[in-house]
Amino acid sequence: MSIDFERLSYTYQADSPLAFQALHEITFTIPEHSYTAIIGHTGSGKSTLLQQLNGLLKPTTGSVTINGQTITAETKNKELKELRQEVGFVFQFPEAQLFEETVLKDIAFAPQNFGKTEEEALEIARQKARLVNLPEEVWEKSPFELSGGQMRRVAIAGILAMEPKILVLDEPSAGLDPKGRLEMMELFESLHQEQGLTIVLVTHQMNDVVNYANQVIVLEKGTVIKEGTPDDIFSQPDWLKEHHLGLPDTLTFAYRLAKKGIPFSEGMPYDEASLAHYLGELIVKRGANNG
Template identity: 65%
Template sequence: MAIQLEKLSYTYQAATPLAQQALKDVSFTIKDQSFTAIVGHTGSGKSTLLQHLNGLLKPTSGRLTVNGQVITPATKNKELAKLRQEVGFVFQFPEAQLFEETVLKDIAFAPKNFGATEQEAEKIAREKAQLVNLDESVLERSPFELSGGQMRRVAIAGILAMSPKVLVLDEPTAGLDPSGRAEMMALFKRLHEKEKLTIILVTHQMNDVANFADQVLVMESGRLLADKTPAELFSDPGWLKKHHLNLPQTTAFAQRLVERGMEFAQLPLTEHELAKVLATKIKEAEGENG
């Protein structure tokens, strides 16, 4: 499901003395079934941008097109129901949105709200619980008895129960330990690859950008600063430093090797890429010394 922004701007408390412009003439296209990362410092406009993607906010000027549906400042709220069903929004701490007495009821809430019968909603809930690796044994428990990671999976399953085509993720691994973060990113990768979901991820984790994204949007002061592939973005450490952005850990290590005289055709982004290059260089060195 393609998404296109055309000169989209947004001002909080527009036409008042407290007006503050958060987005300024932002234009880009996100392809269907892509994995897009959005990066930038606090206050750069990332969260405001995300809230336009499923109609939580409407542009002050410009337009947004999602799967053919056009959203402008004149769009009525009642016209946004289809958009909100097709674009699932996972907030930074989605477990804070849980409220039902059991896990099963919480996941089933969205499909019931969209007209499914009790039996249909329960069937969908069980399917989505399985999709996010929630054990059958937790379905009749209160979600508030679960671990933080499990609660987050319940919340995500509830969003998936709407059968969205796009999953918008606002720093979804915040507050998780490294193991929990890795499990959550593996889940999103599986949803992207197996369920063919378009994924839009806001993150400060450049390792996740390098490992999962095929498009990176860089926001700064409410403007779109760059629209690149991860390879393009991380090939210029000087530009990143200028804009106070970090390299992925593997790329940063490779850059230190470059500073010590090693040459790379292209800076590796992942551990696998680096290992492959180093293995080739070791074989070449052994051949020269053999």
Template identity: 60%
Template sequence: MDITFKNVNYTYQANSPLATVGLKNINLEFRSGTYTAIIGQTGSGKSTLLQHLNALLRPTSGEVVVGSQVVTPTTKNKELYDLRRKVGLVFQFPESQLFEETVLKDVAFAPKNFGKSEDEANQIAKEALRLVGIDESLENKMPFDLSGGQMRRVAIAGVLAMEPEVLVLDEPTAGLDPLGRQQIMDLFLSIHQKRHLTTILVTHQMDDVVNYADDVAVLEHGEVIKFGTPQEVFADLQWLNEHNLELPSTGQLVQQLIKKGFQFERLPLTEAELITAIKPQLERGPENG
């Protein structure tokens, strides 16, 4: 499902003395089936933009087109039923939203709420639980009896049970250690590929951007200041410094290797790219090494 922002502006508390600009002239396209990362400093407008994806917020001016649904400042809540089923949001610490007495009931809640029978909802829930790696033996346990990692997977399954076409991830690995973060990010990539979803990730983890995203949008003060592939966005080191953005860890290592005499035609951003680029140089030794 394509999502397009057309000249979108959003102002908090518009027409009041406390009016604050949240988004400014956003023109942005999320192509169907792609994986896009959104990065920027705190307060850059990332969360405000996310809330426009399923019309939790509606633009002050401009329009957001989600598939065939057009959202404008005058769109009514009753017009948004299908849209909110098609766009699934995974917020920070999603496990805090668990509330039912069993795992299965919690995950089946959304499809039942959208009109599925109990049997249909349970079948959808079971499929979602298997997709996130939750075994059938855990279905009748209380969610809060699970480990933290299992609780997060159950919460993600609850979003997937809506059978969305778009999956929106707002800092979904917050609070996890590096191994847990990688496991969850690998899970999202697997879901993205198996269900052919349009996936949109907000993150401060630059490694996740280069390892998973097809495209990157950089926000600053409510505006999109750059959009492109990870290679395009991270290519200009001076520009990154000017906008207080970090290189991913591999890029930082490459900077140190350059100081030691290694040479690179283009900046490797992932471990695989670095290994490919550095192997011939290690075999013959760096130019100045």
């Protein structure tokens, strides 16, 4: 299920004195089963772009095509019901959308709303609760009795209960401590690898981009200014600084090592695996020379 943006523009309050164009002729493709990160500083148009993916917002001009269904300014909401089952959204603080009296009932709400019987929906809920590692002892509890991280897992399980083919993540680890953030990102990675979901991630966490994404889209003032692999993007740290984008922690650490005399003749490593591999080879080489 690829996603194709074709000269898509979006204007808030179009044809009014308060009109503001948030997106300008966006054209790019998100391949099926890819893990795409969309980055850019606040106000670059990231959230507006995400909301085009299931018709929460519709293009003012241009189009977005998802699995063969094209959304334009003329597309009616009734035409989007099936698509909205296939595109699952995890917004910031999704636990704010919880409302049922038990964990299982909350997870079962979406499939029951889309036509499953109560028992079918509850069986789906059990499957998804296991998938996101919610222990059985919490299934009959109120979701509001759980920890923040568990509440977020309930909300994500409810989204997965719709069996989406695309998972859209808008700062999904916001507000979590480092351990909870890592657990959440590893959950999404396992869904990508094991369930074959296409992942679209908006984040300010450059570490998550280099550790998980295989495609990166950079937005600035509603325009795509760069796209490529993490290697393409993070091999140009001066360009990132010029556009007020952060560096992954590993790349920052590598620069500190370079200032202390550690040579990086083949380019600066931007992820942990690359840095560890390079330093390991350097230690072996220096040990051999000293021997």
